[in-house]
Amino acid sequence: MIDTHCHLYAEQFEKDIHQVLDRAAKAGVSHIFMPAINYDSLPKMDRLSHPDIELHKLAGIHPTDINEGTTTTEEELLDYCQQDDIVGVGETGLDYYWSDDYKSEQQKSLRLHCRVAKQVQKPVILHNRESTEDLLQIIKEEQNGSLKGIWHCFNGSVEEGKRAIDLGLELGIGGVMTFKNADVDDSVAQLPIDNMMLETDAPYLAPEPKRGKRNEPSFVKHVAQRLADVQELDLDEIIATTDKNALELFGVTSS
Numbered sequence: 339m340i341d342t343h344c345h346l347y348a349e350q351f352e353k354d355i356h357q358v359l360d361r362a363a364k365a366g367v368s369h370i371f372m373p374a375i376n377y378d379s380l381p382k383m384d385r386l387s388h389p390d391i392e393l394h395k396l397a398g399i400h401p402t403d404i405n406e407g408t409t410t411t412e413e414e415l416l417d418y419c420q421q422d423d424i425v426g427v428g429e430t431g432l433d434y435y436w437s438d439d440y441k442s443e444q445q446k447s448l449r450l451h452c453r454v455a456k457q458v459q460k461p462v463i464l465h466n467r468e469s470t471e472d473l474l475q476i477i478k479e480e481q482n483g484s485l486k487g488i489w490h491c492f493n494g495s496v497e498e499g500k501r502a503i504d505l506g507l508e509l510g511i512g513g514v515m516t517f518k519n520a521d522v523d524d525s526v527a528q529l530p531i532d533n534m535m536l537e538t539d540a541p542y543l544a545p546e547p548k549r550g551k552r553n554e555p556s557f558v559k560h561v562a563q564r565l566a567d568v569q570e571l572d573l574d575e576i577i578a579t580t581d582k583n584a585l586e587l588f589g590v591t592s593s
């Protein structure tokens with residue numbers, strides 16, 4: 339099983355990171371992809387390791403960090419993202435939940451991340467909160483046939499999911515799909531498993547039955563089980579397909 343979105347370097351894991359990773363390995367997690375929230379995330383990622391799990395690093399500036407005044411240049415982001423040990427660009431995206439004041443800065447940053455992703459031919463990781471129309475519009479404008487990426491923590495309708503897939507995006511399926519009143523399970527049931535991958539977004543958004551607790555990568559098994567239920571497929575098939583989708587997208591060979 340692969341957790342394609344986990345902030346493993348977050349301070350919430352500082353005290354028991356070894357146990358967290360041991361539980362993930364025991365649950366069958368073989369790879370964890372770690373999106374950055376800013377460049378300070380990268381040295382923290384470098385301190386992490388586990389003998390049975392491959393940890394992968396991404397570089398980028400989170401939209402809520404843009405609200406806090408964090409900036410980057412295309413040259414600087416490109417410098418990071420063209421390194422061999424950086425497998426993706428992000429996380430970037432749009433977040434209109436907290437404030438409308440930073441829309442244009444966030445959009446500028448999203449476009450910059452897309453340009454770099456196309457140059458380095460690595461996937462861009464897209465955060466989306468109350469911003470679906472603008473997000474899909476920008477991806478449409480940036481898509482030149484070579485942009486690939488994940489709509490992380492997919493929370494859209496069937497129609498929005500289809501539009502995203504048509505634009506060349508994959509859907510990151512996480513804890514929100516397991517929430518009873520979120521309706522995301524209804525759309526996920528009607529969208530193709532061939533465009534999906536599993537994620538936790540740990541330490542945030544723990545899936546049922548762990549909702550409200552600190553999330554961790556071992557909980558990705560609850561997301562996998564719920565996805566198997568709504569798609570009416572065997573758990574083994576869900577895991578095999580989402581693993582394959584993730585490894586292909588990131589260009590990582592399984593070991």
Ligand SMILES: [Zn+2]
Pocket residue numbers: 343345373429539
């Ligand atoms: Zn995230």
